Amino acid sequence: MNTKFKYIFSASALLLSLGLTSCVGDLDVKPIDPNLKTNVNVPAENLFNKCYAHIAVAGNGGANGDSDVDGIDGGTSGYVRQLFNSQELTTDEAICAWTDEGIGTLNFNNYDSSHKMLKGFYYRLYAGINFCNQYLADYGGYNEQMSAEVRFIRALNYYYLLDGWGNVPFTIAISSEKPSRIKRADLYKWLVDELQKEVEPKLNEPAPKTSATKGYGRVDKAAAWMLLARLYLNAEVYTGKADLANAKTYAKKVIDSPYKLYTKKNGQWSAYQQLFMGDNGENGASVEAIFPLLQDGKLTTSYGTTLFLMAGSNDNHELVNSEGIKGNNTTGGWAGNRMRPDLVQKFFPDNDAPNKEAYKMPGVAKDDRALFDGKGRNVSNGDNEKDLAKFTNGFSVCKFNNFKTDGSAGKDPLFPETDFFLMRSAEAYLIFAEADARLNGGTTTAEGASYINALRDRAHAAKQTAYSLRQICDEWSREFYFEGLRRTTLIRFGYFGGNVNYNWSWKGGVKNGRDFDSYLNLFPIPTSDMVANSNLIQNPGY
Numbered sequence: 001m002n003t004k005f006k007y008i009f010s011a012s013a014l015l016l017s018l019g020l021t022s023c024v025g026d027l028d029v030k031p032i033d034p035n036l037k038t039n040v041n042v043p044a045e046n047l048f049n050k051c052y053a054h055i056a057v058a059g060n061g062g063a064n065g066d067s068d069v070d071g072i073d074g075g076t077s078g079y080v081r082q083l084f085n086s087q088e089l090t091t092d093e094a095i096c097a098w099t100d101e102g103i104g105t106l107n108f109n110n111y112d113s114s115h116k117m118l119k120g121f122y123y124r125l126y127a128g129i130n131f132c133n134q135y136l137a138d139y140g141g142y143n144e145q146m147s148a149e150v151r152f153i154r155a156l157n158y159y160y161l162l163d164g165w166g167n168v169p170f171t172i173a174i175s176s177e178k179p180s181r182i183k184r185a186d187l188y189k190w191l192v193d194e195l196q197k198e199v200e201p202k203l204n205e206p207a208p209k210t211s212a213t214k215g216y217g218r219v220d221k222a223a224a225w226m227l228l229a230r231l232y233l234n235a236e237v238y239t240g241k242a243d244l245a246n247a248k249t250y251a252k253k254v255i256d257s258p259y260k261l262y263t264k265k266n267g268q269w270s271a272y273q274q275l276f277m278g279d280n281g282e283n284g285a286s287v288e289a290i291f292p293l294l295q296d297g298k299l300t301t302s303y304g305t306t307l308f309l310m311a312g313s314n315d316n317h318e319l320v321n322s323e324g325i326k327g328n329n330t331t332g333g334w335a336g337n338r339m340r341p342d343l344v345q346k347f348f349p350d351n352d353a354p355n356k357e358a359y360k361m362p363g364v365a366k367d368d369r370a371l372f373d374g375k376g377r378n379v380s381n382g383d384n385e386k387d388l389a390k391f392t393n394g395f396s397v398c399k400f401n402n403f404k405t406d407g408s409a410g411k412d413p414l415f416p417e418t419d420f421f422l423m424r425s426a427e428a429y430l431i432f433a434e435a436d437a438r439l440n441g442g443t444t445t446a447e448g449a450s451y452i453n454a455l456r457d458r459a460h461a462a463k464q465t466a467y468s469l470r471q472i473c474d475e476w477s478r479e480f481y482f483e484g485l486r487r488t489t490l491i492r493f494g495y496f497g498g499n500v501n502y503n504w505s506w507k508g509g510v511k512n513g514r515d516f517d518s519y520l521n522l523f524p525i526p527t528s529d530m531v532a533n534s535n536l537i538q539n540p541g542y
Contacts, residue, residue: 044139044146051135051150052217054128055079055422056293056305063301063415068127072120076100078304079128080293080420081312082121083484084337086164086523091486091496092342092504093477095381096312097335097391107388108509109497109516113524113542122165122526125157129171132157137174148202152219152227155194159227162187162238163488166522166539169529178533185239191231200224206257208289211281217294217419225253226290226423229431234492247435254290254428255451261426262288263458266405268322268359270368272459275424276306278329278402278410278417291423297412306418309400309482313337315391318373319357320398329402331413337482338394339372341379342504346477353379358398367461369478371399381505388506397482426479429455434472442469455479469493497521517541 058074059067067074075081088094089106096103102117104110111118132154140147154172161168162184170182170190182190206222209215231238232247262285263271274285286292295306302308311332319326327333344353347365354364358373373396382393402416410417429451436448444452444467452475453463459478467475476489487496495502497520503513519541530536 044135044142047131047135047139048146048150051128051131051153054124054131055153056295056420057300057302058304062299063303063307069120069123071123072116075303075308076117077120077124078302078308079121079124080306080422080484081304081308082117082124083160084309084482085117086121087484087487088482089337091490092340092507093481093486094337094343094397095340095388095394095506096337097389097393099389104385107506109507109520110509111520111523113527113530113538115524115526118164118523119526119528122161122523122529125161126169128157129154130174133172133174136172144202145204148199149219151194152199152203152224155191155199156227158187158191159231162191163234164523165525166238167537168525169533169536178535181535181537188231188235188238192228195224195228195231200228206259206290208259208287210284210286211294216281216286217292219291222254222257222259222290222425223423225250225257226428229254229428233431233435234488237492242438244435244439248432248439251428251432251435254425255432257425258287259290259425260287261429261454261458262286269403269405270362270460272368273371273399274405275421276371276400276418277404279404279406279408280421281417281419283405286419286421288424288426289419289421290425292419292421294419295416297410297415297417301412301415306400306402306416306420307332307414309420310402310416310418313397313400313482315396317376318396318398319375320359320371320373320401321403322359325403328398328400329410330416335391338377338381338391338396339481340381340394340505343477343481344372344379344395346474346481351379353395358396362460367456367478368459369461372397383511399482422484426455427485430472430476430479433467434469434476437467437469437472443467444472491521 054068058078059065067077069077085106089096090109095107102115132150135150136147166184167181169179171179200221203224204220206220229247229250232243232250235241235243262275264284265271266274266283274280274283275288280286293305294300310328310330311334314328314333315335316327316333347367347370353374355374356364357375358371361370361372362368377392377395379395380393382388387393400418402410402418433444433448433451437444449466452467456463473493490496494500497516498518499515505513507513508516522539524542525536525538530538
């Protein structure tokens with residue numbers, strides 16, 4: 001990016017029962033009287049910025065500074081990195097070659113309450129809630145719009161806790177009291193009420209922005225609508241009762257807003273590819289970016305955001321650029337995450353995926369979203385765990401890169417300018433279509449099909465007059481692979497834990513896949529939290 005929303009760091013009070021230590025030095029606040037108002041004595045804007053920053057960077061000072069979460073490497077604890085690990089490695093999309101603690105058990109769906117990476121994500125989410133609670137305690141009356149944005153960020157973090165862990169500690173205040181446990185259905189209700197009554201009415205009207213526009217990187221009403229649409233689409237999972245009509249209503253609000261699908265080709269780069277490039281805040285693609293997480297090669301650096309998505313999925317032998325420039329346009333090639341064959345088959349259902357370079361693959365697949373490299377690679381991840389450790393066993397995803405459409409160089413050889421669109425308008429198109437199909441006996445109406453066709457038209461893929469639920473599940477994968485949505489999608493479709501008619505390679509630690517217990521549809525509350533807070537009850541099965 002050229003102009004970044006400047007993240008300035010400040011302090012957080014602690015939820016003492018969470019065992020959470022925030023690395024902010026002398027500014028740490030540890031209230032001992034629950035009725036005592038704590039004030040970190042920093043400007044409102046600084047604390048406001050921190051509420052956003054905890055999602056985009058590890059902690060104070062960016063990639064090489066202190067982390068907001070102790071006990072885990074700062075880069076590893078990154079929000080997007082652990083969202084990816086929890087949502088992608090556990091599914092039919094991604095598998096990782098690394099031997100880091102916790103990777104194998106995510107690959108094989110065999111995690112427990114001591115899992116280091118799930119614990120790191122859990123505590124990062126609560127660190128963000130702490131920052132938001134502190135801001136609202138100290139500056140809740142300072143600026144109505146800013147407070148609504150902070151409340152949205154707090155709601156987003158609670159949404160990921162609702163989705164991943166279900167029944168969790170809950171507080172909206174700064175206090176030394178141990179947080180109470182909130183049941184999943186009650187947290188769902190709180191989120192809906194909070195977003196409808198306290199957040200959405202006070203946010204700015206929806207307006208796409210570029211990096212040159214004031215407020216790029218900040219949320220507006222469309223973000224609240226999108227989060228509500230997500231909640232309603234998954235309501236049956238969270239509460240036992242579906243609310244598909246409201247999912248359609250809020251998805252339609254996003255679709256009808258000024259946020260649109262980006263459809264302009266630029267030289268060798270397709271419209272879809274431009275969503276994930278180093279100038280996606282400048283090239284026009286941000287018309288789709290409802291909540292972009294900002295990255296900058298010098299000012300906003302992270303090992304856990306788009307650099308992770310590039311370097312973690314490449315070894316810099318991939319050929320993304322048709323001009324013959326290898327790699328992702330950073331020096332990062334960590335050779336870890338690659339595609340499970342099941343994801344390749346979404347684009348090549350006849351099992352005829354070619355060993356072609358990444359820039360040639362969309363043409364062969366007849367789908368611009370087939371952004372992966374098969375040159376010198378096997379589609380299969382291998383026959384045993386030793387094979388899984390070989391990065392060339394599996395096609396390499398080249399979706400994210402730091403190339404720019406104008407050919408200009410990045411600011412830094414390693415850290416990219418590629419923003420991560422945590423929410424983009426395409427999601428609303430699929431939410432509407434899926435809810436529409438579920439309300440119509442399992443097949444889309446003409447309107448629902450039109451929204452899937454809009455995505456496929458952008459990708460130059462063949463269109464249909466109607467889509468079944470199974471086809472919609474596959475379309476979620478084609479549009480959003482490696483973006484942190486897959487586990488939630490599979491659970492909603494009944495394709496994850498339990499006795500389900502849906503396998504994938506190495507599911508449950510077996511090459512051809514196997515069913516695993518349904519209790520794994522929820523992550524375990526970390527043991528450290530269970531020990532510290534007697535109000536909590538471990539999720540069943542753990």
